[in-house]
Amino acid sequence: MTAHAAAVSLAVSTVIFALRPHAETGRMTVWMPLVRRIREPFAGRWALPGGPLEPDEDLAESAARTLAETTLLTPQYLEQLYAFGNIDRSPGERVVSIVYWALVRSEEADVAVETENVRWFEADSVPELAFDHNLIVEYALWRLRNKLEYSSIAHAFLGETFTLSELREVHEAVLQKPLDPANFRRQIEGSGQVVPTEHLQTGGRHRPARLYRYNRAANDENNGPLGVRALPGRTQGAS
Amino acid sequence: MTAHAAAVSLAVSTVIFALRPHAETGRMTVWMPLVRRIREPFAGRWALPGGPLEPDEDLAESAARTLAETTLLTPQYLEQLYAFGNIDRSPGERVVSIVYWALVRSEEADVAVETENVRWFEADSVPELAFDHNLIVEYALWRLRNKLEYSSIAHAFLGETFTLSELREVHEAVLQKPLDPANFRRQIEGSGQVVPTEHLQTGGRHRPARLYRYNRAANDENNGPLGVRALPGRTQGAS
DNA sequence: CCGAGTTAGAGTCACAGTGACTTTAACATG
DNA sequence: CATGTTAAAGTCACTGTGACTCTAACTCGG
DSSP: OOOOOOSEEEEEEEEEEEEEEOTTTOOEEEEEEEEEOOSSSSTTSEEOSEEEOOTTSOHHHHHHHHHHHHHOOOOSEEEEEEEEOOTTSSSSSEEEEEEEEEEOOHHHHHTOOOOSSEEEEEGGGOOOOSTTHHHHHHHHHHHHHHHHHHSOOGGGGSOSEEEHHHHHHHHHHHHTSOOOHHHHHHHHHHHTSEEEEEEEEOOSSSSOEEEEEEOHHHHSGGGOTTOOOOSSSOOOSOO | OOOOOOSEEEEEEEEEEEEEEOTTTOOEEEEEEEEEOOSSSSTTSEEOSEEEOOTTSOHHHHHHHHHHHHHOOOOSEEEEEEEEOOTTSSSSSEEEEEEEEEEOOHHHHHTOOOOSSEEEEEGGGOOOOSTTHHHHHHHHHHHHHHHHHHSOOGGGGSOSEEEHHHHHHHHHHHHTSOOOHHHHHHHHHHHTSEEEEEEEEOOSSSSOEEEEEEOHHHHSGGGOTTOOOOSSSOOOSOO
């Protein structure tokens, strides 16, 4: 445990997910912001936002910081994904990257900045990235789709309150398949992961839909000893 | 990503699980080997086996090496657990620990060495450990019990072939509850995660039991892009 | 050599959850 | 005010599961 300063650098990167309408079809799909590398190796290539771990910050803090610095976004959900540390993953030097994945609200992603060096890509068709970041993106997408089916993280893409149709749209966008509205309603309501409010959403040319709110208490139970929280500001991880 | 040598040390530790009979009851329970620290901080305390990451080895390699050096064991299963990196988890210096968890066969654990500085503990009642290792053990146990229910890792505790009763005994030991033999058989056989051999195991004072073998092909599908393998020697992780 | 004891392994039954589908409610729009 | 649209509730057949029963095939004690 008592290591002297080794020739191994430690970096923290983050895969950021948001839902945005597809270019042509207009349907919601999964997008992520990438940053252009300005130095070697892989100068000019797109890569995940991140940077070296500062000695005075926790891992999740570092992820949130670099995430905010490059994209000006604040995540609704932030969880550690994996530590990538193969010897040859960075040409020339040895870098171990601890990667986080984050979910941001769609409305926030809509007003996100796009600059010369920050651009949004559809998660399923990112270009060839720097380092092993294509593998990382693939793994993060797999985790997102996996976790959506047994956990309740979909609300992190939405606002404080939402209709069940909106929640279903999130599921459909992530899982890339249509879901039966009636069955979806039955499952979500039965799981207790959301709680109905007394407000309805009118305006559509149809019957008004009830607004629901995420039920934190019912979901905190199955998170294990590390207790991943779904709020910004509060960091999670080891104690 | 291009970090200069920071004041952050990087270590790799491993939580090793094996099944051994309980001291009094004789029933199988989950055990783990711990090593006694011989230097500060926490000198004298028990801790997870591990050490600093060498620049020329992958993360999983480092886990397997320190595991073998201290306990002389070779794991049947080795998977990354989590990266612990809170600022104050190690007094005085900043250490980020990438923790793996491993499963070893029961018969191998039976002949494992016990020295002054290496001792086996029951996983549910380890003493107060060094650093945040109690939290790490708790999380690893949670992952083990969680993953046993949706994946097929139980065979890693057993030999090449095994009866369904032996496999059920592993599940009962890990989950700490009895399972109905008939229902367990139905589920395991239906899942296709094991395949029957043509051999029977005689010798018990009852009807002979068929020996089964782990079905690698049927289980490799749902492991995600990282493809966690269940064999020693072969390392997994990022490419 | 036989009966008792034990576990292997197959089978039964009631019940809960799910996918596919139908029906009614309540809005906006033309 | 008729029409289109989605909300929300309800129906039905099917599947997997927990609890349980029954038969098979061995070892061991007498």
